[in-house]
Amino acid sequence: MTEVREVPLTEWLRALDQARAAGFAMLDLITAVDRIGVVEVVAVLTNPDTAQRCRLTTRVPADQLAVPSASSVLDGASWHERETAEMFGIIFTGHPDPRPLILREAPASGVPPLRKASALTERVAREWPGTPSGDDLRRARRPQLPPGVRDEWMSEREPA
Amino acid sequence: MTSREPRGVIQLIPDACTVCMICVQECPSWCIAIDSHHEEVSEEGARRPRTVSVLDRFTIDFGLCMYCGICVDVCPFDALEWQPQHDYPAATRSGLEHDTDRLASHGSS
Incomplete structure (x- = not known):
């Protein structure tokens, strides 16, 4: 069973920290989903003792894509956030190393590749x-x- | 859908296919193509002939297929079936496009 929690952006880091303290100590992934107009940032955490999962989401307006970086709370968030940043155009504020991770160069269209506006x-x-x-x-x-x-x-x- | 399904290759049962195009339209990889034509069938007692779609060519490009099985799931006539054969390499890119006869043969070996 995966526990699902949607939290406001202002509670994002606190919610991640609380989940970690509650036993969901392993970060599976951080990614995002383009809901058109809103981008949903998703973090999946696993409790290594019970194998239970917890999925946390927060919604960010597409014209203001700034999310506080979780790397201070969860080790291992750094790479996931770097990938999510370049694929969705999200800025993770306070990220210790915000270089692109996978893309060699920014897409010519200027639209990050995993946004719905990016034409296939x-x-x-x-x-x-x-x-x-x-x-x-x-x-x-x-x-x-x-x-x-x-x-x-x-x-x-x-x-x- | 169960995880025990043998996702080796997709078999076509041509006689069951009615050319409804649902598999083609649902395929996320755009790897299925169907050629067909319409024929009029006169039936005794019927006032006017009935128009039926006739399958000319059904191809699945296994170079594009991602083995999601949506086509097998959505086919209303069970004309597509998973089969366990997985050993069908090709020397050319087009060799991965299996046509009607090849797709139909997947169940028999």
């Missing part, structure tokens, strides 16, 4: 194999975008 070029360039054709196309009320493909990506597509 393969999805834009390739025709969706599920595109309705013939009779099905006539039956379809309006052209439908494949799941996971966003309108704004397609505006850059060359007309066929």
Whole structure:
């Protein structure tokens, strides 16, 4: 069973520290999820004695992506935060070593790669194999975008 | 879905496929492609002929497939099945694209 706790941003470090003190001493990962307009930062902790897990989340407005770094509370948070920072464009304030971890260079589009606004070029360039054709196309009320493909990506597509 | 499923290869049972396209549309990897055409079937007693979709070609590109099994789960006609065979290397990139006959043969060996 995974315990799930959503905490306000101001409580983030305290909540992590409390979880650690309650036995969830091992940090599994820190990552984030783009909820469009809001980015959810996620930390998963494990209790090494009981193998129980605890998932903590906090929501950050997408135009103000600053989260206090957990590296003072949890050893091992550093790399996870470096990766989350470059993939989602989050600034972890007070991070001891905020260099990029995985990406050699910042993406040319300026959009961090795991944000929903970051277009998947393969999805834009390739025709969706599920595109309705013939009779099905006539039956379809309006052209439908494949799941996971966003309108704004397609505006850059060359007309066929 | 159970963890005991043998996720080796996906078998197609062509006779069960109705070309509903659900697997193609649900596939997150875009690795399934279907070619089909419509045919009119006249049935005795029916007022007008019925239009049915006929499968021409069904391919799965195992170079793109991530073995998530969503296609197997969503197929309303059980035309896709997991099979344990995992030994199908290819010398070329296109050799990983299995067509109707090859997909159908996965259950028999």
